[in-house]
Every structure is written in structure tokens, then in C-alpha cells.
Amino acid sequence: MHGRQNDLAITLAFDVYGTLIDTHGVIETKANEFSHVWREKQLEYSFRRGLMQNYENFSVCTSQALDYASAYFDASLGRQDKEELLNAYQVLPAFDDVQEALDQAGKAGLNIFAFSNGSEEAVEILLMNAGIRNCFHGIVSVDAVRSFKPSPSVYSYLLRKAGAYNSNTWLVSSNSFDVIGAISSGMRAVWVRRSPDPDALLDPWGIEPTITVNSLSNLPEQIILFGSRPGES
Ligand code: 2OP
Numbered sequence: 001m002h003g004r005q006n007d008l009a010i011t012l013a014f015d016v017y018g019t020l021i022d023t024h025g026v027i028e029t030k031a032n033e034f035s036h037v038w039r040e041k042q043l044e045y046s047f048r049r050g051l052m053q054n055y056e057n058f059s060v061c062t063s064q065a066l067d068y069a070s071a072y073f074d075a076s077l078g079r080q081d082k083e084e085l086l087n088a089y090q091v092l093p094a095f096d097d098v099q100e101a102l103d104q105a106g107k108a109g110l111n112i113f114a115f116s117n118g119s120e121e122a123v124e125i126l127l128m129n130a131g132i133r134n135c136f137h138g139i140v141s142v143d144a145v146r147s148f149k150p151s152p153s154v155y156s157y158l159l160r161k162a163g164a165y166n167s168n169t170w171l172v173s174s175n176s177f178d179v180i181g182a183i184s185s186g187m188r189a190v191w192v193r194r195s196p197d198p199d200a201l202l203d204p205w206g207i208e209p210t211i212t213v214n215s216l217s218n219l220p221e222q223i224i225l226f227g228s229r230p231g232e233s
Pocket of ligand 1: 015017175
């Protein structure tokens with residue numbers, strides 16, 4: 001898909017759901033709790049399927065998590081309600097700081113990929129609908145390796161598909177499991193603190209992000225400056 005990019009150029013791999021795209025944009029604030037249970041279960045199912053080696057497309061995790069949230073809140077969603085919510089999951093807003101950051105990264109000559117548990121097709125539709133698809137050199141989906149983040153296999157696959165190396169590749173994610181997974185695989189990682197909770201914690205594993213930010217604004221410049229520090233390749 002991408003072949004060998006300029007090996008010296010920095011590669012940015014942006015996580016999608018929750019980092020570029022606001023997954024809580026799908027439901028009005030009044031159902032915010034429903035939206036969070038849906039999202040937490042979606043991720044939990046991906047972790048469990050990865051550990052069980054019982055892979056299903058991320059959209060199955062999303063759909064089954066919706067069934068759970070519906071039952072948990074006794075929302076008794078009908079088939080049409082569920083279809084509308086799942087369709088709405090393909091039309092979610094990008095966060096306000098995304099377009100400018102991607103434009104800055106493009107102008108700076110960085111290789112930019114969307115990197116997601118979602119299938120290539122689902123992410124393509126999502127990014128098109130959010131109006132940011134053309135900012136990316138490509139989309140890397142874990143679907144091809146039939147596992148999920150934070151399995152080491154998905155980060156190795158990212159490097160292969162992006163034609164990049166650990167030393168010049170940065171994962172950009174709001175999901176601490178993703179940041180810890182990428183750092184543990186030898187990549188650099190930016191933790192984007194998207195949670196409105198100022199006390200939102202990174203898991204206390206003793207594995208720290210390379211950079212922590214509260215927004216993507218000026219992130220490309222911070223990454224380039226970091227790489228130009230003495231001793232940093
Ligand atoms: C992703 O986009 C699930 O946020 C995670 O892969």
C-alpha cells in the first residue's frame with residue numbers, strides 16, 4: 001500500500017476512535033452514560049477477543065457492546081434503533097483541533113497514517129464523513145493481523161505497512177492502553193488527554209508517554225523539536 005516512505009521522515013500514526021474522532025458525538029449528552037458504557041464494553045470485547053484468539057471484526061465488538069449497553073440500561077432498543085446507532089457510528093465528528101494539526105503535519109513533510117482497530121473500510125468511511133480522509137497517506141487497520149491493540153503484532157504490522165521504523169514512528173492516541181502498547185513495542189507515543197476529567201489517569205504501569213498533550217494543536221512542531229534534541233534520533 002505505501003511501500004518504503006522516506007526512511008528519515010517522521011511517521012505519525014493517529015489512533016482513530018477517541019483521538020481523531022469523538023465517539024461520544026454519537027449520542028446526546030443526556031445519554032452520555034450509555035455512550036461510555038458502550039465504548040468501554042467495545043474496548044473490553046476487543047481485549048478479550050485478542051486474548052482468547054477469537055478474532056472478530058471491530059464492528060462486531062461495537063455491535064455486541066451496543067447490545068450489552070441496551071440490556072444494561074434496559075433501553076430495549078429495537079432493531080431499527082440499533083441500526084440507526086450503528087450507522088451513526090460511521091458519521092462522527094472530528095475533534096476541533098484535528099484538521100489544523102493534520103495540515104501542520106502535512107506541511108512539515110511528516111508521513112501521516114490513521115491506525116485503528118476499525119476495519120479499513122469502516123475507518124475510510126468515518127474519515128471521509130469527518131472530512132479529514134485526504135490528510136492521510138493511508139489507513140492501517142489491525143484487521144489484517146486478526147488481533148487488536150495493544151497486541152505487539154499490530155504495532156509491528158503498522159511499521160511494515162507504513163514503511164517506517166520504531167525510532168521515527170510516533171503513535172498519537174488518547175487511549176492509555178494504546179500508548180503503553182506502542183511504547184512497549186519500541187515506538188514513541190503521544191498521550192492526548194481527551195478526557196474532560198482533569199484527573200484522568202494514565203494507567204500506573206511505570207510506562208510513560210514520550211509526550212503528553214491536552215490537544216493536538218502544534219503537536220507536529222513539538223514532535224519535530226523533540227526529534228532534534230541532542231541524542232534523539
Ligand atoms: C482505535 O481507533 C479503538 O480507539 C481505538 O483503534
